[in-house]
Amino acid sequence: MTPYEAEQKRLDLVLEKIQDAKAENQLQQASAATKKADVDAGWKDVRFKSSTYGSLFETAMSVRQQQQMLQERELAMNSAEHQAVVLDRLQERPYFARIDVKEKGTEKVDQIYIGLASFSDGPDNFLIYDWRAPISSIYYDGGLGHVTYETPDGKQDAEVSLKRQFQIEDGTIVTIFDTDEAVGDQMLLNAVSGESTTKMKSIVTTIQKEQNKIIRNTAADLLFVQGAAGSGKTSAVLQRVAYLLYRYRGHLTSGQVVLFSPNQLFNDYIDQVLPELGEQNMVQMTFYQYASRRLPKLQLETLQERFESQPAGVEKNIIDLKGTSIYFEAMQRYAKKLNKQHIKLRAIKFRGKELISKKRIAEIYYSFNENYNLGNRLQATKEQLMNILQGKAGNEVHADWVEAEVQNLSKEQYDTMLRDNPREFESDEAEYKFIAKQIVMKSFTPIIRGVNRNHFININEQFVHFLKSMPNFIDMSAYQITNEDWQTSIKQTVDKMRQGALPMVDMTPYMMLFDLIKGSRGEREIRFVFIDEIQDYTPFQLAFLKFSFPKARFTMLGDLNQAIFTKENAVSLQDELGQLFDPKKSEYIELTQTYRSTQQITDFSKDILLHGAQIDAFEREGDLPVVSVVDSVDDMVAGTVQQLAANVAAKETTAIITKTLDDAKIAYEALRNQVDVTVIRTENQRLVSGTIIVPAYLAKGLEFDAVIMWDASANVYHGDDERQLVYTIASRAMHQLTVFAVEKLTPLLAGVADDLYEKR
Ligand SMILES: Nc1ncnc2c1ncn2[C@@H]1O[C@H](COP(=O)(O)OP(=O)(O)OP(=O)(O)O)[C@@H](O)[C@H]1O
Numbered sequence: 016m017t018p019y020e021a022e023q024k025r026l027d028l029v030l031e032k033i034q035d036a037k038a039e040n041q042l043q044q045a046s047a048a049t050k051k052a053d054v055d056a057g058w059k060d061v062r063f064k065s066s067t068y069g070s071l072f073e074t075a076m077s078v079r080q081q082q083q084m085l086q087e088r089e090l091a092m093n094s095a096e097h098q099a100v101v102l103d104r105l106q107e108r109p110y111f112a113r114i115d116v117k118e119k120g121t122e123k124v125d126q127i128y129i130g131l132a133s134f135s136d137g138p139d140n141f142l143i144y145d146w147r148a149p150i151s152s153i154y155y156d157g158g159l160g161h162v163t164y165e166t167p168d169g170k171q172d173a174e175v176s177l178k179r180q181f182q183i184e185d186g187t188i189v190t191i192f193d194t195d196e197a198v199g200d201q202m203l204l205n206a207v208s209g210e211s212t213t214k215m216k217s218i219v220t221t222i223q224k225e226q227n228k229i230i231r232n233t234a235a236d237l238l239f240v241q242g243a244a245g246s247g248k249t250s251a252v253l254q255r256v257a258y259l260l261y262r263y264r265g266h267l268t269s270g271q272v273v274l275f276s277p278n279q280l281f282n283d284y285i286d287q288v289l290p291e292l293g294e295q296n297m298v299q300m301t302f303y304q305y306a307s308r309r310l311p312k313l314q315l316e317t318l319q320e321r322f323e324s325q326p327a328g329v330e331k332n333i334i335d336l337k338g339t340s341i342y343f344e345a346m347q348r349y350a351k352k353l354n355k356q357h358i359k360l361r362a363i364k365f366r367g368k369e370l371i372s373k374k375r376i377a378e379i380y381y382s383f384n385e386n387y388n389l390g391n392r393l394q395a396t397k398e399q400l401m402n403i404l405q406g407k408a409g410n411e412v413h414a415d416w417v418e419a420e421v422q423n424l425s426k427e428q429y430d431t432m433l434r435d436n437p438r439e440f441e442s443d444e445a446e447y448k449f450i451a452k453q454i455v456m457k458s459f460t461p462i463i464r465g466v467n468r469n470h471f472i473n474i475n476e477q478f479v480h481f482l483k484s485m486p487n488f489i490d491m492s493a494y495q496i497t498n499e500d501w502q503t504s505i506k507q508t509v510d511k512m513r514q515g516a517l518p519m520v521d522m523t524p525y526m527m528l529f530d531l532i533k534g535s536r537g538e539r540e541i542r543f544v545f546i547d548e549i550q551d552y553t554p555f556q557l558a559f560l561k562f563s564f565p566k567a568r569f570t571m572l573g574d575l576n577q578a579i580f581t582k583e584n585a586v587s588l589q590d591e592l593g594q595l596f597d598p599k600k601s602e603y604i605e606l607t608q609t610y611r612s613t614q615q616i617t618d619f620s621k622d623i624l625l626h627g628a629q630i631d632a633f634e635r636e637g638d639l640p641v642v643s644v645v646d647s648v649d650d651m652v653a654g655t656v657q658q659l660a661a662n663v664a665a666k667e668t669t670a671i672i673t674k675t676l677d678d679a680k681i682a683y684e685a686l687r688n689q690v691d692v693t694v695i696r697t698e699n700q701r702l703v704s705g706t707i708i709v710p711a712y713l714a715k716g717l718e719f720d721a722v723i724m725w726d727a728s729a730n731v732y733h734g735d736d737e738r739q740l741v742y743t744i745a746s747r748a749m750h751q752l753t754v755f756a757v758e759k760l761t762p763l764l765a766g767v768a769d770d771l772y773e774k775r
Pocket residue numbers: 203206207216218221222223226242243244245246247248249250251574610611715716717718746
């Protein structure tokens with residue numbers, strides 16, 4: 016029998032067993048469904064008796080029992096359902112690799128077949144191993160011969176005598192490929208040569224050794240991945256989520272994993288990867304969404320506003336300062352001082368008059384000794400305020416307005432107030448008291464809620480006071496900021512706040528200050544936080560996220576060359592992180608090999624960068640990028656139409672990437688009558704197939720077969736600080752890159768070596 020025949024025979028056998036398992040699974044599902052129906056019927060027996068405490072408790076018990084039963088059944092059904100999905104997937108593609116391994120100390124050679132999930136036909140007889148199983152690591156990590164791999168019990172030695180890759184289609188083995196490398200280049204070439212789609216795909220069959228390190232790391236508190244554009248950072252990190260969910264099954268749910276992504280469009284782009292791997296998606300959001308959730312009343316600056324504002328001079332110095340860890344630390348020191356003085360309060364009012372004055376609240380707040388921290392102090396203040404409110408409510412019973420309301424009660428209102436209470440009162444006085452108390456309690460409810468929600472802290476005023484105090488904490492001249500500059504900037508912030516808005520730079524400090532005053536302990540149930548495009552975060556934001564997720568391990572991914580928001584500040588990020596996380600528990604991994612683009616596009620993009628970053632192109636040939644400097648916008652439009660026609664003929668999806676949203680709209684107006692295009696205006700739009708026009712800041716993290724860079728003229732991209740932006744745009748292209756400029760090409764591209772592109 017040839018190896019091919021032998022493998023096909025085995026495959027047939029496995030498929031048969033999968034078929035058996037499916038039949039079995041269907042029976043299980045049916046039985047789970049009947050059991051659930053029984054429980055549902057049981058609900059009818061749950062009577063709600065609530066006249067006494069005893070019976071209330073009894074009802075609660077039986078509801079609880081029903082719920083528990085229901086949950087168990089649901090779980091059984093879910094796992095049967097889940098299993099069914101897994102089996103379907105395995106039937107489609109049972110495995111993609113095989114390794115023959117002899118573990119140290121044994122003589123037997125095991126044939127390990129690796130697929131998307133484990134499958135066995137009896138205890139310990141695994142016909143397929145999950146790609147995340149410890150032993151599967153061997154497939155990704157090395158060649159033939161001696162290997163060691165990590166298991167939960169420590170390192171294990173083994174000998175590998177065969178590595179085989181398969182392509183299986185419809186139950187038939189199409190190719191078998193034996194290799195002595197980690198993951199054969201041919202296989203990788205096949206994987207990356209496909210066309211782009213609007214959804215990212217998993218890379219499970221061709222994970223590279225360096226990527227495998229990222230995926231399987233469980234030791235680091237901070238895993239920092241610096242990687243060139245297209246080096247598979249995002250891919251690796253999504254595989255990592257799937258890995259962690261597998262590794263900590265039963266202790267970790269997808270709801271305890273949060274991914275901060277650059278924009279909503281990107282969320283949309285990656286949301287199929289985990290389901291494809293048989294896992295649920297983690298919580299995905301942008302930093303902006305996180306902030307809006309926490310500050311629902313404030314209008315925050317949007318991505319577009321942030322990207323398109325081009326602060327310079329002092330304004331920029333101030334923005335820079337507000338993003339530093341120095342500013343973060345200054346805030347901590349400022350907050351500490353609030354234990355002694357300067358807390359900003361709001362009087363508690365009721366029916367237009369002051370119930371508890373600011374002065375009184377301050378007295379209470381500062382009546383606790385210095386051992387109290389801000390959180391305890393606030394808590395203790397709240398308790399006292401509640402006591403006072405209770406007393407005040409008692410006094411209020413005899414107020415005129417209450418009396419009037421009692422008199423005016425309708426019969427219906429009266430009945431609702433009495434509810435199940437006995438209708439007979441000892442005296443009229445007792446009846447009045449009872450009703451009046453209800454009325455007072457009802458009108459006090461919003462005040463009590465307000466106290467519970469810290470409304471007596473005037474956070475806006477506090478924030479302004481914080482800003483005003485900063486010159487006492489930070490030497491502003493070190494940032495080229497004069498006292499006057501600082502005061503002007505405070506005024507601008509205050510003006511914005513008056514309109515119910517908050518500038519982006521003040522957003523994180525504002526949340527942080529409030530958290531400090533509240534003594535917030537962060538979201539402790541979150542275990543893993545992933546931050547993509549880390550170069551766009553300031554040290555202040557990172558410190559804030561660390562504070563907000565105190566129990567989480569962090570994985571940060573970024574490309575310092577694509578720092579389109581923070582620009583050169585990103586370089587110091589790594590140093591800053593060294594202060595936030597214990598260096599002994601931090602790991603830095605660099606990915607230099609890029610997979611997205613052809614050699615020609617990678618070489619061109621790389622040359623845009625000044626410092627010749629370490630970027631290795633994957634050997635895949637394509638056309639040279641084309642740079643076309645034309646005489647007028649009309650010519651650019653005509654050229655774009657022509658290029659689009661060529662791309663469509665070659666079945667390449669194209670993105671026309673502009674610098675700003677306005678440019679995108681202009682391009683759209685110019686093109687819409689001639690070609691079929693969709694303009695992406697906001698991050699909340701869906702990615703559609705076909706040609707799109709998108710502003711650069713929304714194209715982050717995405718990739719396209721072909722990219723047309725719109726208007727790369729000298730008057731559009733001028734400053735050296737836009738180099739990273741130009742690099743980001745160019746590096747979105749997989750196979751085809753066309754650059755148009757009107758009259759004069761941006762100097763940022765003019766510096767690229769002549770032989771790396773074709774002039775047209
Ligand atoms: N091991 C791999 N096997 C096959 N394809 C891969 C592999 N690693 C990455 N790729 C492909 O390379 C492309 C770029 O990957 P990805 O988007 O993850 O890179 P990135 O580092 O996040 O890029 P950027 O920083 O530019 O957004 C994707 O099409 C991805 O599928």
